[in-house]
Amino acid sequence: MLARNETILKWVLYAAATVLCLAVQEMFFQRFTLWGVIPFVYPLLAAIPAAYEGPVPGTMFALAVGVACDLILPGPLPCFYTLVFPVAGLCAALLAQSWLPAGFLCSLAVTAAAFFLTGCLTALLLWLRGNSAWGASAFLTLREFCVTAPLTVPATVLYRAVYRRAHRDD
Amino acid sequence: MKNFLREHGLWVLFAAAVIAVALAVMSVLSYTSSPLVNAANTIAAPFRAAYTAVATWFNDKQNYYRDTTALEEENAALRRQLAEMEDAIRQAETDSAENARLRELLNLREQRRDITGDLEAALITEHAVSNWTSTLTLNKGSQHGVEAGDCVIDETGAIVGTICEVGLNWSRVLTLVDTDTSLGAQVFRTDELGLAQGDFSLMEQGRLRLDYLPADCQLLSGDLVVTSGLGGFYPSGLVIGSVEEVRLDDSGAASYAILAPKVNFDQLAEVFIIKSFDIVT
Numbered sequence: 045m046l047a048r049n050e051t052i053l054k055w056v057l058y059a060a061a062t063v064l065c066l067a068v069q070e071m072f073f074q075r076f077t078l079w080g081v082i083p084f085v086y087p088l089l090a091a092i093p094a095a096y097e098g099p100v101p102g103t104m105f106a107l108a109v110g111v112a113c114d115l116i117l118p119g120p121l122p123c124f125y126t127l128v129f130p131v132a133g134l135c136a137a138l139l140a141q142s143w144l145p146a147g148f149l150c151s152l153a154v155t156a157a158a159f160f161l162t163g164c165l166t167a168l169l170l171w172l173r174g175n176s177a178w179g180a181s182a183f184l185t186l187r188e189f190c191v192t193a194p195l196t197v198p199a200t201v202l203y204r205a206v207y208r209r210a211h212r213d214d
Numbered sequence: 215m216k217n218f219l220r221e222h223g224l225w226v227l228f229a230a231a232v233i234a235v236a237l238a239v240m241s242v243l244s245y246t247s248s249p250l251v252n253a254a255n256t257i258a259a260p261f262r263a264a265y266t267a268v269a270t271w272f273n274d275k276q277n278y279y280r281d282t283t284a285l286e287e288e289n290a291a292l293r294r295q296l297a298e299m300e301d302a303i304r305q306a307e308t309d310s311a312e313n314a315r316l317r318e319l320l321n322l323r324e325q326r327r328d329i330t331g332d333l334e335a336a337l338i339t340e341h342a343v344s345n346w347t348s349t350l351t352l353n354k355g356s357q358h359g360v361e362a363g364d365c366v367i368d369e370t371g372a373i374v375g376t377i378c379e380v381g382l383n384w385s386r387v388l389t390l391v392d393t394d395t396s397l398g399a400q401v402f403r404t405d406e407l408g409l410a411q412g413d414f415s416l417m418e419q420g421r422l423r424l425d426y427l428p429a430d431c432q433l434l435s436g437d438l439v440v441t442s443g444l445g446g447f448y449p450s451g452l453v454i455g456s457v458e459e460v461r462l463d464d465s466g467a468a469s470y471a472i473l474a475p476k477v478n479f480d481q482l483a484e485v486f487i488i489k490s491f492d493i494v495t
Contacts, residue, residue, distance in 0.1 A: 074343055080418060081345045118347045118379070118386060120393075166346050170414050175393055177414035184418070188345055 054210035058097075058105060061202045062089050066112070078191045081184065085192060086113050086125070087132060087158035088151075088199045094133035095140035095154045096207040106133025120169040128165050132158035146207075151200040152193060159189040315369040315484060322371045326451070332489040334358055336366075338482055339384070348392040348417055348479070350375070354487060355383045365448045365488040372476040373397070373441060373452040374485050387485070390454060390475045391417045398442040399424055399454055406431055407442055410454050410473060420479065421458065424471040431469050433460045439473055449491045 065085055073083040090109040094102025110129030119125060136154035144150040163185030170177050219226070319333070336358075340351035354360050364377040366387050375389040376397075388395050392412045399410035401424075408424040416422060424439060437457040443450025455475040462469050 074340070082342065084345060117344055118349050118388075119344070120346065170393060173393070175414055180415040180418075184345055 050210065054206070055105070057206045057209060058093055058203070059108075061206050062093075062109060062112075065089055065199060065202070066116075073195075079187045081187045081191055083192045083195060084188050085195055085199065086117070087129070087162055088155050088192065088196060090129035090133050091136040091154040091158040092151050092196070092199050092203050093206075094136040095146045095150050096203055097137070098141065099134055099137040102137035103130045103134045106130045106136075109133075120166055124165070124169075128162050129158075132161050135161070146204075148197060148200050151196040155193065155196050156189055159185050159192070163188075318369040319486065322369070326371065326449070332491070334360060334487040334489055335484060336360075336385075336487055337484055341480070347394075348389040348412070349378070350387040350389060350479070350482070350485075352385045352387060352485065352487070353383065355381045355385050357382050359489050360385050360487055361489070363447065365452070365491075366485050367452060367488060368477050368482060368485055370476070371452060373448070373454055374477050374479070374482065376448070377487065385487075389479050390477070391420055391422045391479075393417065395422070397448060397454065398444040399439050400442040400450075401433060401457070402438040402440050403434075404432060404437070406433070407444070408439075408471070410439065416472065420475065422455070422473050422475065424457070424473050425463075425468075427460075427469040427471060429462060429467055429469050431460065431471075433457050433469075433471055435459065439471075449488060 066089070069083075069085045073085065076082070086109070090106035093105050096102075097105065107126065107130040110125040110127070113119075113125035113129065114123055117125065121127070132154075135157050139154055139157065140146045140150050144153055163181055167178050167181035170181065334354055336352040336354040338350050339353050342348055343351070350366075352360075352366075360377060360380050362377050362380050366374040366377060368374055373390065375387040375392070375395060377385050378388045378394070379386040390397075390410070390412065393414050394412065396409060396411040399408050400406070401408070406427060408427045410422055410424050413421075413423045427433070435457055439454045439457060441448050441450055441452040441454060453476045455473040455477075457471045458474050459472045460469055461472070
């Protein structure tokens, strides 16, 4: 059990790591495309910390990331990321608890799940608006995941360092 | 020494006089220098050459240093001059491009009396930020009088999209190919009306659909499509793009066309926001 100050410090460090990733996305990844898509790190930022921190704190952190993404990104709904990222965070935390311990492989799996959820919800919203594009959405999600998957490595290193720093006395 | 001179001084003097006279006679009679002079200079010649060589080497070095310093200074000055000229050329190219854009805009203003006066020039600060939408971020916002729903055009009068979000000093444009874009459109040649709207499957190819055309429409590839202006939301006659292909929809009761926008979104740098316009009936 962490003391209050340590808990605050932990979440400040997670927030700082996330802000760093957002800055890198804004400054570099957004400027080029690979396989027709720009690398999209936002789902990683919701899923990977949740895999380390467990269902409740992970979901809350993913919710905060979702709110931040809705503030800076256009989406099919004004609260699109606020809706989808907590679900992605919860899935990531449950996956890490039950099947794969948090690590590189787990990060890859939870990132895939986060992209899948994001793609599904977008395709669903398009379908509800009468603009059905399941095939195109699935292909775009696949390409987004493939292009972004290598970035799970530095993101995992970063968040694992924060996790170890915060839980070194456990 | 004193004794020697006292005893043999006369002889020495005599010998010297004889030698002097002999040398004088030889130098008068000879076409070359006298043997002593010749001998002295022959011995001194290599030393003189060596001395001259050293002196020349020092002179050369001195000249080299002076020339190099002068050349370096001249080179630096030329580089400065070149940089200034390159800067001037760059500025001239920028001015020239801006001049061309403004000329086209002036021409557009003359052609389009309905949108005169209230155009706001804006620079694109960011292109697409997500793979699921097609947006542009501009550097003008509510403090410049920009409002959501305003139409955005390029310098030729072709429509780029509509403002969907506005901040204090920024705004976001949904381009024509975004799935949330929907505009009343008209085929310029046939006057047929339709609805130009983004389609997710076509967005990546930079295309959009012209929906609700009659099944027997007679569109040709290359037909120009412009905004209809119906409803008064957008000015009429803004170029959307041209018809690429006409297809029958699933029901078979209507057709739709695939449109290629006139604007190349990737190469846009500056756009103009129509803040107000007169509705032309």
